Amino acid sequence: MANPHPRVGLFVTCLADMFRPEVAFASVKLLEMAGFEVEVPERQTCCGQPAFNSGDRADAAAIARQTIEAFDGFEYVVGPSGSCIGMLHHYPELFAKDDPWYQRAQTLKARAFEITSFLAVHLDLDKLSSSFSGKVTYHDSCSGLRELGIKKQPRILLSKIPGVQICEMEEAETCCGFGGTFCVKYPDISNRMVGNKSDNIRATGADTLLGGDLGCLLNMAGKLKREGIDVKARHIVEVLADMAQIPAIGESDRGA
Amino acid sequence: MEIRSKAFKSNSRIALEDANLQRALGNLKAGFPSKRAAAIARLPEFDALRDQARDLKNHILEHLDLYLEEFEKNVTTNGGTVHWCRSAEDARKTILQICQQQDAKTVTKGKSMVSEEIALNEYLEANGVTPVETDLGEYILQLRNDHPSHIVAPAIHLTLDDVSTAFHEHHKRPKSDDPAVLMQEAREVLRTKFVAADVGITGANFLIAETGSTIICTNEGNGDLTQTLPKTHIVVSSIEKVVPTLEDMTLFLRLLARSATGQEFTVYNTLSTGPRRRSDQDGPENFHVVLVDNGRSDMVGTEFQEMLRCIRCSACMNHCPVYGAVGGHTYGWVYPGPMGSVLTPQMVGIENAGLLPNASTFCGKCEEVCPVRIPLPKLMRHWRDKEYEKHLSPASVRWGLGTWSFFARRPSLYRWLSRGSNLFLRLVGGKRGRISKLPLAGGWTDFRDLPAPSGKTFMQQWQERKQ
Numbered sequence: 141m142a143n144p145h146p147r148v149g150l151f152v153t154c155l156a157d158m159f160r161p162e163v164a165f166a167s168v169k170l171l172e173m174a175g176f177e178v179e180v181p182e183r184q185t186c187c188g189q190p191a192f193n194s195g196d197r198a199d200a201a202a203i204a205r206q207t208i209e210a211f212d213g214f215e216y217v218v219g220p221s222g223s224c225i226g227m228l229h230h231y232p233e234l235f236a237k238d239d240p241w242y243q244r245a246q247t248l249k250a251r252a253f254e255i256t257s258f259l260a261v262h263l264d265l266d267k268l269s270s271s272f273s274g275k276v277t278y279h280d281s282c283s284g285l286r287e288l289g290i291k292k293q294p295r296i297l298l299s300k301i302p303g304v305q306i307c308e309m310e311e312a313e314t315c316c317g318f319g320g321t322f323c324v325k326y327p328d329i330s331n332r333m334v335g336n337k338s339d340n341i342r343a344t345g346a347d348t349l350l351g352g353d354l355g356c357l358l359n360m361a362g363k364l365k366r367e368g369i370d371v372k373a374r375h376i377v378e379v380l381a382d383m384a385q386i387p388a389i390g391e392s393d394r395g396a
Numbered sequence: 397m398e399i400r401s402k403a404f405k406s407n408s409r410i411a412l413e414d415a416n417l418q419r420a421l422g423n424l425k426a427g428f429p430s431k432r433a434a435a436i437a438r439l440p441e442f443d444a445l446r447d448q449a450r451d452l453k454n455h456i457l458e459h460l461d462l463y464l465e466e467f468e469k470n471v472t473t474n475g476g477t478v479h480w481c482r483s484a485e486d487a488r489k490t491i492l493q494i495c496q497q498q499d500a501k502t503v504t505k506g507k508s509m510v511s512e513e514i515a516l517n518e519y520l521e522a523n524g525v526t527p528v529e530t531d532l533g534e535y536i537l538q539l540r541n542d543h544p545s546h547i548v549a550p551a552i553h554l555t556l557d558d559v560s561t562a563f564h565e566h567h568k569r570p571k572s573d574d575p576a577v578l579m580q581e582a583r584e585v586l587r588t589k590f591v592a593a594d595v596g597i598t599g600a601n602f603l604i605a606e607t608g609s610t611i612i613c614t615n616e617g618n619g620d621l622t623q624t625l626p627k628t629h630i631v632v633s634s635i636e637k638v639v640p641t642l643e644d645m646t647l648f649l650r651l652l653a654r655s656a657t658g659q660e661f662t663v664y665n666t667l668s669t670g671p672r673r674r675s676d677q678d679g680p681e682n683f684h685v686v687l688v689d690n691g692r693s694d695m696v697g698t699e700f701q702e703m704l705r706c707i708r709c710s711a712c713m714n715h716c717p718v719y720g721a722v723g724g725h726t727y728g729w730v731y732p733g734p735m736g737s738v739l740t741p742q743m744v745g746i747e748n749a750g751l752l753p754n755a756s757t758f759c760g761k762c763e764e765v766c767p768v769r770i771p772l773p774k775l776m777r778h779w780r781d782k783e784y785e786k787h788l789s790p791a792s793v794r795w796g797l798g799t800w801s802f803f804a805r806r807p808s809l810y811r812w813l814s815r816g817s818n819l820f821l822r823l824v825g826g827k828r829g830r831i832s833k834l835p836l837a838g839g840w841t842d843f844r845d846l847p848a849p850s851g852k853t854f855m856q857q858w859q860e861r862k863q
Contacts, residue, residue, distance in 0.1 A: 152854055158818050159847060161854035180858055185810040191801050193758060193777060194793065195784030199801035206805060286760035315717050319757025324839035325793075326755055328409050331843035332721040333757075362844035365830055390847030392829025 148176040149211045151219030151228070151252070154186045155354035156375075160389065163354060166381035167220045167255050174263040176216070183210035187227040192234070193320055201234040201241075208244050217252040220377055221353050222284020223320075228252040229287060254284055255377060256352055260293035265300045270382040273303030277346035278376075279337070279360065280313045281353035294352055294376050301379060307344040311336070318359040334363040342369050348388075349373045361389040397515050397543060399744045400728035404751035407726040416555050417723050424552055428714040431658025432765070439654065449651055450769040452644060453705035456636075457696060463605040463638045464687070470608025474670025476683035484514035487688045491516060491597070491630055494684055495525045498628050500594035506612060506619035507531035508599030509547050509708065510632050510688055512730045513743070516597075527597070528589045530618040532582055539566045545724030545732065548656050548710040553723050586618070596622040596680070598668075600633035601707070602648060603685070606641045609669040610685060613652060613662040620666050629668065629680035634688050636704040648707055651767040655709035691742050699778045703738045705768040712762035712772060718755055727752060734762035734772040741779050750788050753779035811855055818849045818856075825849070 148171050156163040164180075171178045188203030208231065211217045219225045229252065231245035276298070284290035298304045317323060317333025324330075337360055341349055349364070349371050351357045361373035372388035387393045400407065411417055436442045456463055468478040481487035495503060503520065505511065505527050517527045517538070529538040533551035537544060539562045544550030551559070556573055563578055564571040567585055572578060598619050600610040610631045612619045623629045639645050653659040672679030695701055713719040713733025724732030729749070731739045737752040753776035762772040783789050803810045825831050825848020834841050851857065 154814070157854045158814050159821075159849045161849075161851050161857055164854040164858075180855075182855075183807045185804045185807050188804065191797060191804075193780065194797050195777070195780035195782070195789065196797055196801065197781055197784075199797070199805070202805050203801065206807070210807075282757065282759035282761075286764055313761075315757045315759035315761070317717070317757065319759070321793075322755075322757045324837075326405070326408070326718075327839035327843060328405075328412055329718055329721050329755070330757075330839075332412055333717050334844065336717075358847050359844065361847050362830070362840070365845040365847075366832075366843065386850065387829060389850075390830040390845055392825070392827055392848075394827040394829075 145175060145177040146215040147213075148178050148216045148218050149214035150178055150180045151184060151187070151211070151217055151224060152180060153219050153221045153224045153354065155358065156220055159358060160354055160375065162383055162386055163220050163375045163377055166375070166377035166383045167218070169381045169383075170255070170259055170263065170377060171218060173267055174259060176262075179214070181210040187224040189224065189227040190320060192227065192230060197234060204231045204234050204245060205241055207231075208241065208248050211248060211251075215251065216258070217248065218255050218258050219252075220255045220375060221355075222254045222281050222288050222290050223353050223355060225252050225254040226283035226287040254288055254290055254352065256294040256297055257288060257290050259380070260296050265297070268297065268300045268380060270301045270379055270384070271303070272301055272379045272382065272384045274348045275305045275307050275344075275346045276348040276350050276379075277307050277309045277341055277344045278312065279309070279316060279341075279349060279351040279356060281351055281356045282315050284352055285313055290352065294350070297380055298350070298376070304379070307346045309340040309344045309346075311340050316356045316360050318355045320355065323359060334359050338363045338367055338369060341371055347371060350376045350379060352376050357389055365390045397512065397518075397730060399748050401740060401744065401749040401752055402728070404726060404728060404755060407728060408722040411722040411726045416558070417553050420553050420555060421720055421723055424546075424549070424714065425720050428657060428710075432655060432711060432714070433658075435654040435658040435660060438660075439650075442654070445647060445651055446767055446769055449647055449767060450705060452639070452647065453768050456639065457701055457704055460635065460638070460693075460696060463640055464635060466605040467603050467608055467638050470606065471670065471683070471685055472608075474608050474683070476608065476670045476685060479684060479686045480689075481686055482689050484688070484690050487514045487632065487686055487690070488516055488519040490686050491632065492520060492523050492525065494628065494630055495520065495595050498594050498682070500525055500628070502526045502528055502589065502593050503595040503597055504528050504530050504590055504593040504622045504626065505534070506596070506598035506614065506622040507534050507550065508597070508632055509544070509730060510599055510634050511597065512544060513690065514632070514688060516632070528586070528593065530586055530590065530622050531614070532579070532616055532618070535582060535586065536562055539563070543725070544730075546710060546713065547708055547731065553725065590621045590625050593622075593626045595628045595630060596624075596626040597630045597632060598623050600631050600637055601652065602645050603633055603638040604642055604645055604667075605638055607669055609642075609667045611645060611665060611667045613649065613665050615657075615663045617664050620664055623666070623668055623680065624678050627680055628682040628684070629671075630684045630686060631668065632686045632688065634690070635692055636706075652707055652709050655711040655765065655767040695742060700738065700742060700775060702770050703735070703742075703775055705770055706735055706739075707768060708735075709767055711765040711767065715761045715765045717759065717761070718757070734776070735770075738772060738775045738779065741782075746779055746782050746786065747788055750779070750783045753777075753783075811853075814853050815856055818853045821846075822849050
């Protein structure tokens with residue numbers, strides 16, 4: 141018989157750890173609501189994507205091995221980012237097929253899920269209860285959308301929150317221009333892309349921008365703030381976990 | 397053509413400031429992708445066809461030698477000649493030689509990106525043969541001494557006014573900004589060139605092994621006149637365009653037009669099978685196929701082999717947000733956009749084109765729309781691997797990456813680094829909760845605020861709660 145409380149290892153992600161700890165807490169809350177026992181392995185750091193996408197395969201593989209070990213023994217590995225979980229799914233590419241780490245990477249890949257896609261399957265959606273109320277628009281982050289097929293899942297979850305009214309933006313599936321190191325390597329192009337994005341967000345008339353990846357959200361929130369557009373940016377789990385009382389990304393409750 | 401890919405960043409800044417170009421790119425973005433989407437919506441089996449096309453191309457690439465030899469055999473049987481050219485230079489020389497044998501003064505040309513790749517026009521001109529581009533877009537570019545910025549719509553970067561100015565200057569007729577008048581003007585000017593040409597050069601969308609035929613898919617009909625009126629027809633094509641049968645060709649035709657322009661079919665799909673036969677009413681007396689390798693066979697059997705599935709539809713660039721922001725000239729060589737970012741380093745060297753495969757957010761849109769399912773982000777990443785292996789990436793990038801990974805491979809040190817950075821950013825962010833200016837982070841803060849951390853790191857708080 142299956143464990144009544146299967147163990148989930150939370151892949152925190154660097155950006156949630158560093159910029160928005162509430163996203164990780166909200167993830168824990170939602171996973172517990174779904175009946176899982178949540179642990180946070182201490183040996184995790186970054187998924188290794190910056191190395192992988194910069195051609196530094198040796199460091200990417202070293203980080204992959206570390207992550208694989210850190211999450212050994214968990215039934216599931218869940219993280220609040222399509223991009224980072226997408227990177228975990230790339231791990232097998234880092235090892236030769238006859239390398240024992242290849243099989244371990246495959247095993248991790250089979251257990252690793254982005255949080256909205258995981259909740260859409262494992263959470264009794266009637267349990268979702270959030271006092272959040274507002275017009276929201278949802279940005280489909282590229283890695284989640286195209287590597288993991290995340291499109292409907294966040295919208296299904298949001299449809300269970302009575303106060304949420306979704307206003308889809310034009311080009312919701314177009315990249316926001318973050319792209320990890322891209323935004324600092326090609327700042328002018330990235331700026332044009334995030335500028336287009338903020339125009340599309342503004343045009344919806346939504347008061348809140350939601351997404352599932354903090355990289356994109358920091359980028360878009362930063363642009364909206366710089367342009368003086370009054371749209372609050374949040375990670376979707378904040379709304380789902382009824383934690384949207386905290387200041388939005390790039391805002392503060394300490395005045396100014 | 398001069399390689400200006402090293403100037404990608406400065407090219408892109410100029411492109412972003414160019415109002416004309418931005419308007420043109422806006423039109424492109426509004427046009428091709430929505431037409432493609434509508435065409436695909438009308439063809440429920442589109443994705444199944446893509447799978448078939450991918451598998452067929454993979455099969456062809458495993459047996460490339462076999463199909464090319466069969467193609468050559470059948471061209472020869474039909475009375476034509478195949479020329480094998482390992483390099484761009486071989487191809488240029490071969491074409492010039494054929495022109496000289498015909499004592500050619502002018503050659504008309506249909507649209508061909510391979511001829512751009514081998515820089516044919518410049519070479520012919522330098523050797524006393526005048527090439528005349530007959531595709532309207534290419535013709536306009538030739539008048540302006542310009543190059544294509546897109547592989548299907550070569551003059552997409554120009555406005556109507558650019559065209560009417562060029563026509564006015566070169567045709568010495570009253571300036572008009574009526575597209576119909578301009579079109580008529582081009583027709584009249586080009587008609588005499590078609591008749592006068594000694595040689596016609598076209599590209600090929602596909603080479604059909606079983607019949608020894610070549611096919612061009614166009615929307616203007618200029619290609620037909622280019623290849624039927626002169627005494628000699630030269631087809632210049634790269635080797636990966638071969639397909640086994642006519643039936644196979646039709647599979648690709650169904651994908652090509654829909655992916656490119658959202659048409660069900662291009663207007664003219666013209667097959668050439670050898671020189672004119674006795675019973676034929678028209679057609680060239682001589683038929684040559686110049687097969688260009690130029691680095692392609694080196695890709696077979698490597699991680700880049702999948703790139704050879706490309707059928708040059710341009711869907712990847714039509715949907716690419718980076719191409720859409722900066723246009724094709726920014727890429728600095730013949731092939732722009734995602735497909736160019738994979739091909740260019742192969743043809744001009746990664747040391748000359750490293751910025752191209754890096755100029756992608758890996759958003760994956762190109763792979764999503766590719767009719768032959770080329771994993772373009774993966775292939776661009778392979779170029780980044782090569783660049784890193786060869787120590788070609790900038791020192792600052794290598795240093796930054798090295799330092800970061802030193803910490804990322806040591807979880808407890810990483811915790812301290814995160815805590816320190818988190819505290820620093822919270823202090824700088826102050827009461828506003830965001831940062832408008834940060835030393836060494838100008839790439840970010842020049843254009844957007846940096847949201848400050850909302851509290852201590854998660855790991856720190858998690859530990860505190862557990863205790």
